[in-house]
Structures are given as structure tokens and as C-alpha cells.
Amino acid sequence: MSIVTVTLNPALDLTVTVPCLHKNQVNIATSQHLGPAGKGINVARVLSDLGHTPIATGFLGRDNAAPFSQLFSEQHIIDKCLRLAGSTRINTKISERDGSVTDINTPGLTVTTEAWSQLRAQLNDLAAQMHVLVISGSVPPGVSLAQFSELIAWGRQQGKAVILDSSQQALAAGISARPTLIKPNIDELSTLLGRTLNNEADIMAAAQQLQQQGIAHLVVSMGAQGVYWFTPTQCWRASVPKVEVVSTVGAGDSLVAGLAAGLNDGLCAQSQATLCDPQVILRRATALSLMAVTQVGVGINCAQQYADYQAAITITERAARRV
Numbered sequence: 001m002s003i004v005t006v007t008l009n010p011a012l013d014l015t016v017t018v019p020c021l022h023k024n025q026v027n028i029a030t031s032q033h034l035g036p037a038g039k040g041i042n043v044a045r046v047l048s049d050l051g052h053t054p055i056a057t058g059f060l061g062r063d064n065a066a067p068f069s070q071l072f073s074e075q076h077i078i079d080k081c082l083r084l085a086g087s088t089r090i091n092t093k094i095s096e097r098d099g100s101v102t103d104i105n106t107p108g109l110t111v112t113t114e115a116w117s118q119l120r121a122q123l124n125d126l127a128a129q130m131h132v133l134v135i136s137g138s139v140p141p142g143v144s145l146a147q148f149s150e151l152i153a154w155g156r157q158q159g160k161a162v163i164l165d166s167s168q169q170a171l172a173a174g175i176s177a178r179p180t181l182i183k184p185n186i187d188e189l190s191t192l193l194g195r196t197l198n199n200e201a202d203i204m205a206a207a208q209q210l211q212q213q214g215i216a217h218l219v220v221s222m223g224a225q226g227v228y229w230f231t232p233t234q235c236w237r238a239s240v241p242k243v244e245v246v247s248t249v250g251a252g253d254s255l256v257a258g259l260a261a262g263l264n265d266g267l268c269a270q271s272q273a274t275l276c277d278p279q280v281i282l283r284r285a286t287a288l289s290l291m292a293v294t295q296v297g298v299g300i301n302c303a304q305q306y307a308d309y310q311a312a313i314t315i316t317e318r319a320a321r322r323v
Contacts, residue, residue, distance in 0.1 A: 002052075002053065002054060002130050002131070003130065003131065003133075004057065004123070004129075004133050005040035005041070005058075006057055006058050006136070006151070007038040007040030007041050007056065007057075007058035007081075007136060007137055008058050008111070008137060008139060008140050009038065009089075009108040009138045009139065009140040010038025010058055010059070010068070011037050011038055011090060011106075012037065012064065012067065012089070012090045013033075013034070013037035013090075013091050013092075014032065014033075014091070015033045015034075015093045015247065016031070016092070016095070017031045017097075017247070018030065018096055021096055033296055033297070034090075035071075036068040036071045037091070038058070039136030039137035039253050040056065041071075042136075042253035042298045043253050043254075044075070044077045045075055045077070045298050045299055046257035046258070046299055046300070048076055049075075049299045050257065050258075050261050053077070054077055054078065055077075055130070056072065056077050056079060056080065057081055057122060057126070058119075059082050059109060059140065060088050061083070061084060061085075061089075061109055062083040062084060063085075063086060064087045065083055068088070080122060080126065082115060082118055087109075088109065089105075089109070091104065091105045093247075093249050095246075095248075095249065095296075099246075099293065101249055108140040109140060110141040111140050111141065111142035113142075115142075116147065120151075120154075123151075123154070127158050127160075131160065131263075132160065132162075132163065132263050133160045133161070134256060135151060135152060135155070135162065135164050135165070135166070135179075136164075136166065136256065138166065138170060139166075139170045145169060145170065145173035146173070148170055148174060149174055149177045150177070152174050152178075155179075156177065156178060156179070161180045163179065163180065163181045163182075163183065163259060163263070164179040164181070164182045164183075165184075165256050167188045168188075171188065171192055172192060175213060178213075178214035178215065180216055181215075181216065181217035181218070181259065181263070182215055182217075182218055182219070183219040183252065184220060185220070185221045185222070185223075185252060186220060186221070186222045186225075189203075189206055193206055204235065204318070206218075206220075207220075207230040211230065211232070217229070217230065217232070218230040219259060221289065224240065226238045226239045226240050226286070227240075227285075227286050231278055235319070236282050236317055237317075238286040238314070238315055239315075240290050240313055241290075241309075241312040241313070243290060243293065243294050245293045246296060247292075247293065247295070247296050248293050249296075249297075250292045250297065251289045251290075251292040251293050253292075253298060254285075254289045254298050255285050255286065256285075257285070257298075258285025258286070258287075258289070259281060261285075262281030263281075279315045282315060283315055284310060287306055287309035288300070288306070291305060
């Protein structure tokens with residue numbers, strides 16, 4: 001069975017690296033990279049490196065689809081993306097030496113009613129092949145928040161494990177459809193709940209609030225502070241070693257890929273809620289995220305380094321408050 005990633009609003013990412021960004025001045029980049037991206041596409045790239053053959057769908061502009069087609073071919077990703085008239089947007093990411101990233105994102109292609117219907121029909125055709133549905137990124141022009149929520153609800157109605165990785169209004173709308181797992185970072189979670197989360201007790205209270213709304217699994221990424229995973233019965237925290245941060249771009253997508261792989265591998269015919277050992281899944285997923293921040297781009301560039309990061313991560317069980 002396959003993992004299907006949906007990227008409604010992909011982009012060609014122009015990543016430039018500067019020592020320190022100075023506003024209203026000429027900044028000289030030390031490096032640049034232009035390549036196909038989009039959160040779900042990044043997830044598919046990492047899944048491919050993990051030995052999966054993911055299916056990628058969503059919308060691409062016909063005029064500059066070639067880099068995406070080449071990527072899918074090279075990474076053995078099954079390309080089910082719909083081609084629309086026009087060009088896929090180009091987003092700029094300015095990465096500084098201290099690891100901070102400034103994003104300049106454009107709106108993206110407008111999705112017509114016909115194109116949306118085609119995507120829904122395609123997902124219906126793919127339903128029998130998928131165990132896990134990953135819906136990542138922002139909502140493009142032409143797609144309403146109600147449609148976005150309905151897509152998540154469809155996945156749950158099909159009996160699939162649905163992972164949602166979005167932010168702001170899309171995240172809030174998606175939660176109403178009760179995805180299986182959401183993966184906000186700490187800032188996104190604070191924005192969602194309208195309050196600052198200062199410590200572990202605050203994060204646990206936030207998890208309890210969301211799980212009362214029907215979210216079975218909450219994964220909170222916290223950069224150098226590690227990752228929390230709240231399951232229906234447990235809470236685990238992954239603590240990470242200190243590394244030299246090159247770029248944080250794709251770290252969250254890499255984490256999602258590891259979680260999706262774990263969910264897919266752990267699902268069995270008897271129960272869609274059965275998981276592999278969450279400690280193993282969390283360790284592998286966190287190591288993928290850690291690897292992403294040490295390089296430009298996502299994926300496993302060195303198998304030994306990936307193994308070393310897994311060994312260096314500490315997993316502890318936390319006492320989560322329950323209703």
C-alpha cells in the first residue's frame with residue numbers, strides 16, 4: 001500500500017544563503033539553489049529515500065513543470081500531479097548563518113472548479129492503493145477552506161490515516177475535519193490556540209485541548225528543543241543533539257515523512273489505528289528532521305549520518321494530563 005502526498009500549492013523554491021540579512025541594503029549571497037518544492041513534494045522526496053514509492057498529486061503549472069517531472073523520475077515518485085495553465089509560483093527563502101529563514105511566498109496558481117473536481121476524482125481512483133494520505137502546505141487561490149476541510153474529511157471517511165501539516169487558517173479549518181495527526185511547530189500551535197506556549201505544561205494543556213476536539217495524534221516540533229508526540233494514551237519527547245544549522249527549510253517536511261512512513265508501516269488489516277512502536281517512529285522521524293537542518297534540501301544524503309543521528313536522539317516518556 002502507498003502513501004499519497006497532496007500539495008495543492010507547490011513552488012519552485014529559490015533558496016539563498018547570506019551571513020546576515022540587512023534590511024534596506026545590498027546583501028551578497030554566499031550560495032543559491034533553485035529547485036522544485038512544496039511541502040508534500042518534499043515529503044515524497046524523503047519517503048523515496050526511505051525506500052517507499054510514494055504517489056504525489058496536486059497542481060503544477062504547465063509552463064514550468066519540467067523540474068518537477070525530472071525530480072519525480074529521478075526519485076521514483078509516482079507523478080499524479082495535474083497540470084494547469086500557467087507557471088508554478090517561485091518562492092524565495094533567505095537563509096542566514098544562525099539558522100533563521102525569511103520566506104517570501106507568492107499566492108500560486110488559481111485552481112478552477114474543473115481542476116478541483118479532477119483532483120477529487122483522481123483521489124477517488126487512488127483510494128484503494130493508499131494507507132496514508134498526507135495533506136501539506138497552504139491553500140491556493142480558487143480553493144476554499146471548506147473544500148480543504150472536506151478533502152481531509154474524505155480521507156477519514158475512506159478509512160485512511162490522514163496527516164495534516166499546514167498553518168494559520170488552513171490548519172484551523174483542517175482540524176474541524178479531525179485528521180489523524182497534525183504536526184504544527186510551536187509557533188504555529190501558539191497561533192492556532194491564540195496564546196503563547198511557554199513550557200511543557202502549556203504544551204500538554206494544548207495537546208489535551210486538541211485531542212478533546214478529536215485529533216488523535218499531535219506532533220509538535222520545537223527546533224533545537226526537540227519534538228513532542230502526543231498519542232491517544234502516551235506522550236513522548238525526542239531530545240536532539242546540538243548540530244550546526246545550515247538551513248531549517250524542509251525540516252518539518254522531513255519529520256512528516258518519517259511519521260508517514262511509520263504510520264504506513266504500522267497499519268494492519270485489523271485496525272487502522274495500530275501503530276509501530278512510537279519511540280522507533282519518533283526517533284527515525286526526528287533524525288530525518290535533524291539531518292535536514294544540516295544541509296540545503298531534504299533527503300538522506302548520508303546513510304551513516306542518518307544512523308548516527310538516530311543513535312544520538314534521546315526519547316523519554318512524559319506524563320501527559322488526561323481528561
